[in-house]
Ligand SMILES: *[C@@H]1O[C@H](CO)[C@@H](O)[C@H](O)[C@H]1NC(C)=O
């Protein structure tokens with residue numbers, strides 16, 4: 674699963690595909706219950722010298738362990754949202770060119786906020802807008818020797834929700850049996 678910004682329709686498709694894959698996996702074992710797990714939020718942590726905060730958590734149920742950051746902000750700023758020109762339905766959301774190291778951001782949040790030691794499966798943008806903002810936005814970029822936040826001026830596209838999904842385990846505990 675790519676971590677580059679993706680159109681909302683693609684994100685929805687990926688989540689569906691994830692769910693379908695999971696159901697296919699458990700279908701082979703008739704003894705297995707179909708478990709959905711409630712997602713969790715992150716606490717505020719410093720990632721590459723800036724504070725990443727999550728707002729009011731809007732919980733949901735997911736086929737694998739998931740952490741959701743609603744109203745995600747970096748030092749109070751929005752993360753820019755965009756994808757490769759020509760890929761999406763909305764031609765405005767192309768300023769980042771799809772470059773935004775969201776997978777790395779998930780890795781850092783999982784390490785620093787929840788001490789997760791498993792394997793990250795996907796970093797998904799599950800809520801974003803291509804609307805114009807006059808506010809300064811940020812992107813996380815790969816640079817020589819690591820990663821750094823870079824600021825972007827006014828323009829189109831902001832991320833509202835970032836979701837970090839863990840690889841499915843053989844057995845999930847503490848889930849809701851449906
Ligand atoms: C996290 O940061 C946000 C934004 O700065 C702030 O409103 C919130 O109170 C902080 N949460 C905690 C638990 O410190």
Ligand SMILES: *[C@@H]1O[C@H](CO)[C@@H](O)[C@H](O)[C@H]1NC(C)=O
Nearest residue numbers: 731743744799800801833834
């Ligand atoms: C997406 O974010 C907006 C702005 O915060 C919010 O009003 C809306 O309810 C969110 N949509 C979903 C599906 O979570």
